[in-house]
Amino acid sequence: MKNESRGLTWFSYITMIAFSLFCLIPFVLLISASFTDQEEIIAHGYSFIPRDFSIDAYTYLLDRGSDIARAYGITIFVTVVGTAASVAISALLAYPLSRSVTPHRTLIMFLVFFTMLFHGGLVPSYLVYTQLFHVKNTIFALIIPGLLMNGFYVMMMRTFFQSTIPPALVEAAQIDGAGEFRTLWNVVLPLSTPVMATIGLFSCIMYWNDWQLGMIYITDPKLFSIQNLLNRIMQDIQFINTNMSSQAADVSQNMPTDSVKMAIAVIGVLPILIAYPFFQKYFIKGIMVGAVKG
Secondary structure, rough: HHHHHHHHHHHHHHHHHHHHHHHHHHHHHHHHHHHEOOHHHHHHHOOOOOEEEEHHHHHHHHHHHHHHHHHHHHHHHHHHHHHHHHHHHHHHHHHHHOOOOOOOOOHHHHHHHHHHOOOOOOOHHHHHHHHHHHOOOOOHHHHHHHHHOOOHHHHHHHHHHHHHHHHHHHHHHHOOOOOOOHHHHHHHHHHHHHHHHHHHHHHHHHHHHHHHHHHHHHOOOOHHOOOHHHHHHHHHHHHHHHHHOHHHHHHHHHOOHHHHHHHHHHHHHHHHHHHHHHHHHHHHHHHOOOOOOO
């Protein structure tokens, strides 16, 4: 039995290492390609070790350093504010839904669940946000549409409150004179770090990677997020390559098109890769919400 258990443990380790490598290899290839000379990529394709090391792609992007720095600032602001607001709104709605004494709780839960199944579509959403909320070409266009709202976050947090927070603890706080907001702030939320960190991570990734809201609601280049700016740079490169005059053909051929694509991906994903390990332990706990009942 002991040898079988040890064999199973080693098999589990080897399997997890293999899956980890499958996830890691694409990122290694991505980074390697971003430091490979364009002509080398055309001649031999991508490789895990650059045959001809080059920083032309990053030099090309750094030529627009001020634009990238501004776009990073906008994206960081949108990500921080949007994530905080998303977690706050989800908690403020999920907590009443987790309480059996909330009036019309079933109806509200149905409306939240309904938003997970059906959507009004792009045109109605555009009309609401531009003509009712007037967010076009404002920083709020990158925040508000992501807040109103994600029913999955609300249902996930409600499930956590119901399965993890003992009702007796809430009742004890109210017997001591705490109101609903005091109970939520001082009792429920301090015990809900795993689910809040999980939803915060989901929201953070969503806001950081979002390019669609900027494409729909933002036309002012000064308000471009990093994803929109990098997408615009990629479009500019493609336009140059397809519309260059014959006199400038050599310039077009020397432009690091493929390596720039990889460098853009590295710049876009690197901050999330750096931040993820700090949320990992909470993410693992939060994602198991409802999986085990005590």
